[in-house]
Amino acid sequence: MSKLRVGIIGCGRISVVYKEAFKKCSDAIDVTFAMDKIIERADDFAKDFEGCVSSDLFEDTFEQELDVVHICTPHFLHKEQVVSCLNAGINVLTEKPMAINIPDAEMMIRAANKSGKKLGVIFQNRYIEGVKIAKELIDKGKLGNITGAWSLLTWWRPPSYYDCDWKGTWSEEGGGVLIDQAIHSIDLVQYLVGSEVEWIEGHIANRILKNVEVEDVADAAIKFKNGCIYSLFATNYYTNNAPVQIEIKGEKGTISLKGFDVTVCIDGERDRFYSQDSKSDDAKGHNYWGNYHFEQIREFYESTINDSPVFINGSEGKKALSIVLGVYESSKKTKKIKL
Structure with missing residues (x-):
């Protein structure tokens, strides 16, 4: 089976955790797109992945033929970006909180149901x-x-x-x-x-x-x-x-x-x-983030590949x-x- 084509929207503080998780999942994915409003951050993220395109425009997401997008942007942007990606036929795993109000969260859930694509929300603990x-x-x-x-x-x-x-x-x-x-x-x-x-x-x-x-x-x-x-x-x-x-x-x-x-x-x-975090020194980012993003991200890819239910869905x-x-x-x- 061909690898999933993966992109990340938002290359700020938390992106170091995603970069490490992506490397650990290299058998299943190719990271082909990195976007941040500050282009230098997107460039810095993309340089670790061969063939990865960087951009400072969210609209460029839809030119990449992506299978999965990770939303790591400010909270108020989650609804618009998640719904746009789902409507474009892209599976989405978004950082918490999924939204800043219930109507936006419910709109995201409806978009996932209507599109038939996966929606996951990060709660790695x-x-x-x-x-x-x-x-x-x-x-x-x-x-x-x-x-x-x-x-x-x-x-x-x-x-x-x-x-x-x-x-x-x-x-x-x-x-x-x-x-x-x-x-x-x-x-x-x-x-x-x-x-x-x-x-x-x-x-x-x-x-x-x-x-x-x-x-x-x-x-x-x-x-x-x-x-x-x-x-x-x-x-x-x-x-x-x-x-x-x-x-x-x-x-x-x-x-x-x-x-x-x-x-x-x-x-x-x-x-x-x-926990493994008690014994491991390989966690990236702040120690209070833990080392469990990888577990959830990997499981989301498996759900996408196998078309199985997402554990922490919308x-x-x-x-x-x-x-x-x-x-x-x-x-x-x-x-x-x-x-």
């Missing part, structure tokens, strides 16, 4: 070894009914992080610490709990990072329809990027995640599952986004809201 084991145990009922959950994200984003033309704005980033950083832990919690959300009561504020208009801290109580109460806290004005912590509590035991390592305690028996990607936007709505209205 679902591929952590211990998370996969934990999900299997929960789904088999080994923890009994899930009664509670909490997540804690205490990271640091210096003012320089927002030195660009879109971050830190409601209109283009769509929010702050929730939609950009904590969305990953929110996705893991809702994925492991395995239930729809009933209501959200949350609060956001900007306390320290006064150079931006979006929130730098958020907290919420979230009730799932299975009765689980989820306590959420996130901030990006801490002094460093501490390991994310998550706990899922069931009637028979507890699952805890710290960083990329997972501890399972059921009926007094404890097991620790260390509907899955919308779940965490709905929770994030629910916290924003609750805070704005200063009341509990139902999803």
Whole structure:
């Protein structure tokens, strides 16, 4: 079978992770197109792949006969670019958040359904070894009914992080610490709990990072329809990027995640599952990104080649986004809201 022809739209900070993943997938793909509004960034990305064309025009995407496009652009551009690529018959794997509002996310899902092409949303932490084991145990009922959950994200984003033309704005980033950083832990919690959300009561504020208009801290109580109460806290004005912590509590035991390592305690028996990131020095980019983009990207290619379902498709990607936007709505209205 011929290789997939792959392109990337957006060659900024996160692109180093994609470059490494593409090299690891060289048996299945040819990287033939790199686009960024700053042509030097696209040129720099393309030079690592023989025959790869670079451009600073999104419209050039449709001249390349691509099979898969990766969308790594500012959040507010995702909807337009994803829908355009799907309508052109190109499979799309987009970075999170898939959009900055629900109507845009639903438009993307409809475009995928209408075109018959694949749409995936990056939530690479679902591929952590211990998370996969934990999900299997929960789904088999080994923890009994899930009664509670909490997540804690205490990271640091210096003012320089927002030195660009879109971050830190409601209109283009769509929010702050929730939609950009904590969305990953929110996705893991809702994925492991395995239930729809009933209501959200949350609060956001900007306390320290006064150079931006979006929130730098958020907290919420979230009730799932299975009765689980989820306590959420996130901030990006801490002094460093501490390991994310998550706990899922069931009637028979507890699952805890710290960083990329997972501890399972059921009926007094404890097991620790260390991620490959704990043992590996080959992860590219910031260490808090982990090394799991490759796992999801490779699986997306396999789904494209085999015409099999995408694990984290548009509907899955919308779940965490709905929770994030629910916290924003609750805070704005200063009341509990139902999803």
